[in-house]
Amino acid sequence: MNITPVFGRAGLGLCVLLALSAFSGCATAPRIPLTVPGDQIGLTEVHSGISTQEIGTTIDPSNVSAASGGGLIFAIIDLSIENSRAKKAEQIIVPVRNALVGFDASGLLATAVLQELSPISWLKEAKIENGQLAGKDALDNVLKKTSANAVLVLETDYYFTPKFEAIVVTTNVSLYARSASLRAKAERRGSDEASLLYYNKLSAVSYLPDSPVGLDKSVAANRWAEENGKKAKAALETGLREVAKMIAFDLAQPGTKDHALYASPADKKSNRIVPIAANANGGATMINVSGFEVHTDDTRAWVRTPSGELVSVAK
Amino acid sequence: MKRAGLLCFLLCVVLSGCDTTPAKLTLVSPETTIEASRVKQAAQQVSLLPIEDQRSEDETLGIVAGRPFRTTDLPACITQSLNGLAPLKYHISKDVPQETAQLVLKVTILKAYVQSIRASKVAVLVLKVQFAQRGINPPIEQIVRGQYAGPNWASTATEVQGALQDALQQCMQQIRMQIDNCFIKGSPS
Numbered sequence: 001m002n003i004t005p006v007f008g009r010a011g012l013g014l015c016v017l018l019a020l021s022a023f024s025g026c027a028t029a030p031r032i033p034l035t036v037p038g039d040q041i042g043l044t045e046v047h048s049g050i051s052t053q054e055i056g057t058t059i060d061p062s063n064v065s066a067a068s069g070g071g072l073i074f075a076i077i078d079l080s081i082e083n084s085r086a087k088k089a090e091q092i093i094v095p096v097r098n099a100l101v102g103f104d105a106s107g108l109l110a111t112a113v114l115q116e117l118s119p120i121s122w123l124k125e126a127k128i129e130n131g132q133l134a135g136k137d138a139l140d141n142v143l144k145k146t147s148a149n150a151v152l153v154l155e156t157d158y159y160f161t162p163k164f165e166a167i168v169v170t171t172n173v174s175l176y177a178r179s180a181s182l183r184a185k186a187e188r189r190g191s192d193e194a195s196l197l198y199y200n201k202l203s204a205v206s207y208l209p210d211s212p213v214g215l216d217k218s219v220a221a222n223r224w225a226e227e228n229g230k231k232a233k234a235a236l237e238t239g240l241r242e243v244a245k246m247i248a249f250d251l252a253q254p255g256t257k258d259h260a261l262y263a264s265p266a267d268k269k270s271n272r273i274v275p276i277a278a279n280a281n282g283g284a285t286m287i288n289v290s291g292f293e294v295h296t297d298d299t300r301a302w303v304r305t306p307s308g309e310l311v312s313v314a315k
Numbered sequence: 316m317k318r319a320g321l322l323c324f325l326l327c328v329v330l331s332g333c334d335t336t337p338a339k340l341t342l343v344s345p346e347t348t349i350e351a352s353r354v355k356q357a358a359q360q361v362s363l364l365p366i367e368d369q370r371s372e373d374e375t376l377g378i379v380a381g382r383p384f385r386t387t388d389l390p391a392c393i394t395q396s397l398n399g400l401a402p403l404k405y406h407i408s409k410d411v412p413q414e415t416a417q418l419v420l421k422v423t424i425l426k427a428y429v430q431s432i433r434a435s436k437v438a439v440l441v442l443k444v445q446f447a448q449r450g451i452n453p454p455i456e457q458i459v460r461g462q463y464a465g466p467n468w469a470s471t472a473t474e475v476q477g478a479l480q481d482a483l484q485q486c487m488q489q490i491r492m493q494i495d496n497c498f499i500k501g502s503p504s
Binding site: 054082239 | 370372434439460
């Protein structure tokens with residue numbers, strides 16, 4: 001393949017800077033609480049899918065440009081460092097992916113979603129379609145064709161944290177209004193034509209068991225892959241079950257007053273630090289945020305972050 | 316004036332990266348310049364069974380920087396790539412009868428996807444290949460994995476197609492090594 005350079009160094013740098021500024025717009029959207037009572041929603045169609053065919057990787061962003069005060073050259077260096085990290089992560093993950101080749105994450109998610117959503121009164125009669133809605137066009141088609149009053153879309157993804165110390169399962173939950181009466185009560189985000197009755201991002205984080213902090217990435221990946229991926233499979237099963245439970249929990253939360261993202265915590269002492277993905281699809285990196293516990297059981301705690309996200313972590 | 320032109324061009328390049336129009340990829344197998352008659356005279360005859368596709372969504376490839384990609388011709392492209400694999404040594408074709416073939420290949424597509432990691436794009440192809448050599452039982456099964464990771468410039472169909480073809484070539488190299496092993500050692504390693 002012949003590759004011919006089109007730009008000089010300055011032109012390429014400018015291009016990189018503009019590209020980086022375009023990517024910086026991909027921030028996590030805050031929660032929209034469900035304020036419409038369930039009996040007013042009525043017939044709902046559910047679409048649940050996993051957006052990746054295999055477990056994904058994330059990388060730490062390079063901060064050379066920020067640390068040096070900016071500049072085109074440093075922006076190019078950042079891009080180069082991040083590309084190198086992405087390549088390395090994709091190599092390190094291979095043993096885990098090979099161990100998970102036959103693992104049916106979609107099937108597990110479908111079972112868990114059916115089990116957790118069926119007790120919700122307005123979702124009892126819901127038709128659940130399993131499969132990814134790839135892109136806005138696919139969603140628009142569903143919204144146009146459906147005869148239901150509302151459409152609940154669950155987009156699930158699963159990936160490693162940048163240091164391979166944890167597996168994260170994330171679901172973006174969007175409830176779109178279809179009927180005219182519901183659309184009048186819904187919220188529109190940006191230029192999106194679809195009207196949202198509810199939105200939130202729910203994550204479950206499972207750390208590599210019995211491993212010291214600061215373990216080398218390759219060693220950590222190999223431990224996840226040991227015994228035909230036993231630890232990775234257990235973490236994914238837990239994560240998929242947890243997000244399904246959190247969907248049912250968060251949809252059942254009472255609405256808030258004055259457009260608040262969520263109800264204030266009753267116990268201000270229950271704060272804890274949890275990792276979340278800094279942006280949703282393709283290009284996630286992890287950051288630590290402080291949140292408050294909203295639910296605990298014997299093994300796990302659910303933490304509400306400032307933007308309203310729910311994160312499930314081991315106690 | 317020149318600067319304004321350059322800036323406009325660069326903006327077009329950047330904005331094309333924000334393109335979320337679904338794209339359909341047309342994969343191209345590597346061209347074989349060896350004459351067909353010479354291919355058929357190759358010493359080793361390898362029968363190729365129809366490619367099986369086990370993906371749950373057989374057209375969807377995934378999303379790169381917000382742009383969905385799909386392809387419909389992956390099985391055909393894999394078949395063509397195998398047909399052209401070392402044509403002077405092997406004649407790999409569905410036309411070679413299983414009864415007379417020294418080796419029978421069965422290829423199953425397990426995964427084929429593209430995705431992005433920040434400003435990088437990734438393409439992955441995972442195949443299950445069964446090598447059934449005459450007189451040797453049971454057949455050997457091997458998972459072959461090809462993958463590409465590199466910068467995503469503008470999420471164009473051409474560059475994503477190139478990434479996927481790179482992954483396909485890596486799979487072909489691994490399959491060729493195993494076929495070589497079959498004929499050199501008598502069985503795949």
